[in-house]
Amino acid sequence: MASPLILTDIEGTTSSISFVKDVLFPYARRELPRFVREHGQEPEVRRWLDQVALESGGLCQDAMIVETLQGWIDEDRKHTALKALQGMVWSAGYANADFTAPLYPDAAAALRRWHADGHALAVYSSGSVPAQKLLFAHTDAGDLTGLFSGWFDTAVGGKREAASYAAIARELDTAPDGILFLSDVVAELDAARDAGLRTTLIDRREDYPQPRTGAAAGGHPRATGFDGVDLAA
Numbered sequence: 001m002a003s004p005l006i007l008t009d010i011e012g013t014t015s016s017i018s019f020v021k022d023v024l025f026p027y028a029r030r031e032l033p034r035f036v037r038e039h040g041q042e043p044e045v046r047r048w049l050d051q052v053a054l055e056s057g058g059l060c061q062d063a064m065i066v067e068t069l070q071g072w073i074d075e076d077r078k079h080t081a082l083k084a085l086q087g088m089v090w091s092a093g094y095a096n097a098d099f100t101a102p103l104y105p106d107a108a109a110a111l112r113r114w115h116a117d118g119h120a121l122a123v124y125s126s127g128s129v130p131a132q133k134l135l136f137a138h139t140d141a142g143d144l145t146g147l148f149s150g151w152f153d154t155a156v157g158g159k160r161e162a163a164s165y166a167a168i169a170r171e172l173d174t175a176p177d178g179i180l181f182l183s184d185v186v187a188e189l190d191a192a193r194d195a196g197l198r199t200t201l202i203d204r205r206e207d208y209p210q211p212r213t214g215a216a217a218g219g220h221p222r223a224t225g226f227d228g229v230d231l232a233a
């Protein structure tokens with residue numbers, strides 16, 4: 001297929017796992033108590049806090065909800081409420097220039113090149129869509145948000161469920177086999193392949209010291225960075 005739409009994951013794919021785990025998550029963990037104190041009564045914040053409270057057996061104090069959320073951060077739970085709240089906290093971090101978002105240079109260059117070559121680009125990450133837009137607006141390679149015409153988070157479904165990829169294809173009005181999904185997680189690629197998408201495992205040494213080849217790559221085409229992605233595969 002000549003011109004696939006390229007759907008990309010973020011953590012471990014365009015950006016290092018370390019940036020997410022060692023910069024973004026600790027920042028959210030640290031700032032969450034103050035954020036909830038200052039913004040906990042705003043409806044857009046309250047709805048997520050209430051959802052966490054309900055799902056955790058009816059927690060009644062914000063301090064308990066915050067503790068629950070901090071525990072979820074430690075477990076790397078991909079819960080939609082946590083991800084929405086994290087995105088709101090990171091917004092202040094980017095605005096205060098507490099951090100920028102490092103992208104792998106090969107990813108930034110390839111995204112620009114693919115866009116210039118006429119490929120539509122979209123993001124699918126567990127991070128909330130506002131968090132995705134913040135990240136790509138504040139990369140060390142500049143503001144890349146204009147490259148993307150689609151943004152998807154777990155509101156569409158979990159990343160290890162084939163139905164999520166089928167829904168994304170429908171929303172993008174593109175045949176599943178006209179979409180190439182790039183991710184560092186084989187289980188996500190398996191789900192995308194089950195829905196009929198094309199796939200490539202991004203197997204970066206910086207994130208995965210042991211190469212994942214053969215059975216460990218789950219039969220997906222594999223590249224060690226965006227330069228090695230074969231759009232015709």
Ligand SMILES: CSCCC(=O)C(=O)COP(=O)(O)O
Binds near residue numbers: 012020078131
């Ligand atoms: C939008 S940046 C934060 C990424 C994040 O919160 C996360 O859990 C990473 O998940 P991904 O699906 O991008 O691997």
Ligand SMILES: [Mg+2]
Binds near residue numbers: 011012184
């Ligand atoms: Mg990932």
